Amino acid sequence: MPNQIHQIDSPLQHQMHFAAFSKALVAFLFFLFASTPLTSSAEAPRILNGHTGAVQYVVVSPNGKFIVSAGGDGALILWDARTGDRWKTLSGHNGAVNAIAISPDGRSLATGGADTRIKVWDIQSGNEVRSVPGHFDEVTGVAFFPDGTRLISSGLGESVILWDIRTGQPLRVFADQNDSGSEFVALEPVRSVAASPSGKTLVTAQGDALKLWDASTGTRLRVFSRHNGKLFAAAFSPDGKSIASAGQDGTVRLFSTATGELLYALKGHNEKVNAVAFSPEGAHLLSAGTDNTVRLWKTNDGTLLHTFEGHTKEVTSVSFSPDNRFVVSGSADQTVRLWDLAPHIAPTVVAEAPKSETTPKTETSAPESGPKSQTPTPPVEESPDTEPPTIVITSHEILRGIVVVPALPETFVEGRVTDESGVARVTVNNRPARVDVSGNFSAGVPLQEGKTKVTVMAEDTRGNLAWETFWVEGENPVKKERVAEKPKPKSVDANDGHFHALIIGINQYRHLPPLKTAVHDAQEVDRILRDHYGFETTLLIDPGRDAIMDAFNGIRLRLTADDHFLIYYAGHGEFDKTVNKAYWLPADARPNSDTKWIIVDNITSNIKRMAAKHVLVVADSCYSGTLTRSALTRLATAEEKRRFLDKMRSRPSRTLMASGGNEPVADGGGGGHSVFARAFIEALQQPESPVFTAEQLFHDQIKERVAGSAQQVPEYNIIKNSGHEGGDFVFIKK
Known part of the structure; x- marks a missing residue:
């Protein structure tokens, strides 16, 4: 039997074996733990706080530079993905x-x-x-x-x-169908x-x-x-x-x-x-x-x-x-x-985003917790907007901080706010104002005894604030010592004030089908009111929303308590059944987007705050009848109407003559005019009396003629919630 040789390792060899074993053990343990799924997160997440209701949806932009979240609070918040700062807050939905x-x-x-x-x-x-x-x-x-x-x-x-x-x-x-494919079935x-x-x-x-x-x-x-x-x-x-x-x-x-x-x-x-x-x-x-x-x-x-x-x-x-x-x-x-x-x-390489894709600017920081280093993909740094919004008051002419307004229960404040980052909110005396996408705002301010302070506050989407403060004082509008007097047209009768008209005709729409007769109708109405009745007229052909509202406000500021104001509108109209509201559609209106539409509520609120004694709206558009409530009391005979003429002239009135009710109306059919416009124009050209009310004109010469010529029934009614006090618009032919 051969002798067995027992080799004894040196201390150095022991160390070498141990080192090799240690490396193998570390490699095995790394493989074991790296290949085993973890069931809890050891990393602290970044937490973005800003919603006041449940967060319903989140999405990351295609370039990874911003995040959008939607909430049960109705807010849409855009976040900078690198910093976690809030970039924008959008609102517009009525609910979650x-x-x-x-x-x-x-x-x-x-x-x-x-x-x-x-x-x-x-x-x-x-x-x-x-x-x-x-x-x-x-x-x-x-x-x-x-x-x-x-x-x-x-x-x-x-x-x-x-x-x-x-x-x-x-x-x-x-939509689904039943197995035979012939009928639609109720689905979940x-x-x-x-x-x-x-x-x-x-x-x-x-x-x-x-x-x-x-x-x-x-x-x-x-x-x-x-x-x-x-x-x-x-x-x-x-x-x-x-x-x-x-x-x-x-x-x-x-x-x-x-x-x-x-x-x-x-x-x-x-x-x-x-x-x-x-x-x-x-x-x-x-x-x-x-x-x-x-x-x-x-x-x-x-x-x-x-x-x-x-x-x-x-x-x-x-x-x-x-x-x-x-x-x-x-x-x-x-x-x-x-x-x-x-x-x-492992991360992936992101292709270069198209130049048109949006990159956020930093707004105000949102509350958060957790380390910031865990969100890579930084957006391109841009200088934050620190400039406050610009506020322009368009409803009141401010002289030395005092505005004299009619002695009514309230005055309506209107204006425009502009800011490069977008307007987040506007308040008037700490109450939210109605603001459209162009920054136009409006709000009612109750008048106190004596002077009333009005403070308009505007905030942009980055939290920058601006204020505009002025005082209003209610007194008789004809005593405007502090307000610069504007030239007035010659009055038809010294006791009847001055007659003004804003006349709007729209044929050429940028995003809607054109109309054929609206401009011709408006031009003819403008001519008759100037030449036959002595009106000072403002004629707008194919105007956008801002042009209409600017003209409206310009005339309103010139009106006094004895003046008469007629608004004639010929153009498209729209009715939104979901909110039961009607709209006029300016030339820049888009289908299915109400951002440029003029809601009838705006017309009503503007009419309510006018100092004029009589206001008459003549609307030749679809669904124009929704401005009104119940009809005026119809007097039995022409003699009774004449007896009440003085009463009609003395009392304030806010009335509408509409080409139809809550229905579509005809464009054309009147020999180059709409059916309604032709009846209105010819009635003004040949009235039965040189002095007459709008109600007389309507019932005696317009209503039956239009209803008998087209599938529409014109209306003459009180404008709801407008300050009507039982009078009527009175025409005086030269």
């Missing part, structure tokens, strides 16, 4: 905002709300550019098609609608909709079914296998080959778009899943649940990679940044949270 989508070029934002409306916003300016009454019930989802010109929306009212956002017109309604609410990357198909989550549709024909292509309960969200993968759905049963399911095959059922949430989102390259998926967590999954095998914990109430929405560096979540706990993805997946 349920869904948001950013256009592919990053310039436009679409929103859907509980108020049934769909709105499109210009992100850079913050202006609302379109608003349409989209559905019969709450809007639950909106998504842009890849071409950026079409938008798909879903609603609790069981409908899915495809829109052309350039015109605001619906292109197609997607649609809670989510998504367009495929190619734009050829769309997917809806409705009831417990996930459905695939042909976008061009509206044909239903497939119904995928169902969840055990309702569906709340659906999303296409970036390549369009798979679809993810989120269900009440607590699962996320991945399906093959081509075959409808169930690829994976991802289980991990303890309660229902509210939202899903694919990563930019499609290798990962996020899900948000009512168990207050956000979960990160691999899409190739359904592995759970990570669970983000920290929200204190259910998570409603999630979104990836385009470079995979962070994710954003929104929750019913009223917070938006940003989570670092670097420990879990």
